[in-house]
Amino acid sequence: MNRPPHGSRHPRRANTRRTDYDESDVRIRPNPRGSRARTKIRPKHDDAVAARVVTVDRGRFTTLVGEGTSDEREVTAMRARELGRTSIVVGDRVGLVGDTSGAPDTLARLVKVAERDSVLRRTADDTDAAERVIVANANQLVMVTAAADPQPRPRMIDRCLVAAYDAGMRPVMVITKADLADPQEFLSGFEALAVPSVITAIQPDGRIAGLAELRAVLTGADSVLVGHSGVGKSTLVNAVAPHAGRTTGAVNAVTGRGRHTSSSAVGFRVFDDDGRALGWITDTPGVRSFGLGHVRPSHVLEAFPSLAPGEVDCPRGCTHDEQECGLDGYVAAGHAGEKGPARLDSFRRLLRARSGDGEDADGPSPST
Template sequence: MPRYTDHDVEHYDRPRRRTRPRTKDRPAHEDAVDGMVVTVDRGRFTLLVGDTVVTAMKARPLGRKGVVVGDRVRVVGDVSGEDGALARIVEVTERSTVLRRTADDDDPVERVIVANATQLVVVTALTDPEPRPRLIDRALVAAFDAGLSPLLALTKADLADPEVLLSTYRSLGVPWVVTHRGEDRVVHGLDALRERLAGQISVLVGHSGVGKSTLVNALVPDARRETGHVNAVTGRGRHTSTSAILLPLPAEWGEQGWIVDTPGIRSFGLAHVQPEHLIEAFPDLDEMTEECPRGCTHSEDEPECGLDDALRDGVADPERVASFRRLLAARSITEY
């Protein structure tokens, strides 16, 4: 029996979908205004349009194009910022930098963490929890690959000597700042960090429990980021930041700066990083590899690498070459 009879309204033909002629012409959106993505939450985007906080959604013509924290966008619709108002993101402008990672080294899917940042701040505690140099190495590799300036922010210097960890990274030329909490529970050593953050868009990354949210609250008093504690049994911290958020630094600092607080990480896949991109971040070493055979990865087991020739000739700094090759090896080390 047919589903409908001649007496049912549903029997008659309905207009078919997509009967409207397609056109390549798209609205010019000449009335669109500029905004910056502050945070992303389940398909809704919080933007700063001037000084106004605006909630927006992605326009359909953008398709699968991702919109991430730090993106500069063009917006139409209701940008009043009033309760219940909703704007539309119609364009994502070209990104100057992209910080990305993969979940694992064999994962082909890249995950963009933040766009248009200028500096990557690797936050690590000197103890409680213990530093994880391999995870730090991987974060530095991601920074060099993305064209970001790296910075080490060492916390809890009141509990351990920073020199032990700093000796590992000094040859790379990575700058650092050291902070600690006094008996008054106030974070000390922030002046040097403020100088490094002023005028920059800085992404703070680090595994849980290193004091990242504590630093954010000290730098931006009204941020009110939740802080956690370190499990005494596992030595691991508890995730307190659940999504990345862009925060403006206080205006009294002078030149406008921003920080991006990110959730604590436990892995930093580098499947997207190629050796030739990594060595470009070290111009002095890159120059020594001009005569390397095609496809040379510049690792220790390469038979004709220019770095080995430079070491034999006394041109290269052995500690710097060793540090670079340690970063190179970090791409394939899965335990950290």
């Protein structure tokens, strides 16, 4: 009986021929799941047509191609698979390929998103880290509030100011319905901020007073309107962009709140009475709250310039909500003006809401 060599229990394996594997061999598959090439290299799409996103609806993007030219047209596009979950919002500058004629029932591919100059963001609440991008590349935040019906909410303005400064945007305040109440007392609470303001009112003949001033503020700017439902944002948009056709609604007499008439953000060109383009304006759905969970606490004070100089008297690492805070003495000495105590209270409410230690109601406050 022939026995295998000493130390060998598997004679067949002992006779197996060794092979030097070479990945250049067409018979070798380095990837056990298949031979499909895996690469991060994407096409550059140098021939992509430049466009601007004006609205987003269920995965379809309405864009404007050839802005300001005789060939200006709206083109509907869908996101290219290679973009994955890349965020695309109103105001984004994008690149399109495919059918960009804008003809009915055509669909282009959105393959590029340019770097943004600015991003206006908000969160669901102050403790939520998940950000929601409202609009991209805007340089002016127009805070719209009504003088009455619904009542103005100063702390909502404070929140918008914080978001504007954090995004590097110029804030502007627009007061609507001045025919129902005098807005001067409300505006006096923000005098120290030197924020430009425009007051509008409905005249007896139905025309809107203050439109010339509003158009002047919007000229040369890329603006976004933010405010509660029922304050008249859509009415203003229809006045400066008659082609917009935004639906308007009334305020609920029981709750004092408006109902949503805009379900998504939409960008429109602003024109003067002679049809000349002045700028861009984005109408946004009415908001009940404006979370600031994405804003660092150190940036919140930037929205309160009447308080900021008092920070030099604060101890190192001051949270601005402790007994040793220098802001108390600064305000008590009258350096922050007559509205100083109310501004300090609003500032601290924002800080507590961000940390989850308190609730910052954005309702009307007689002290401000």
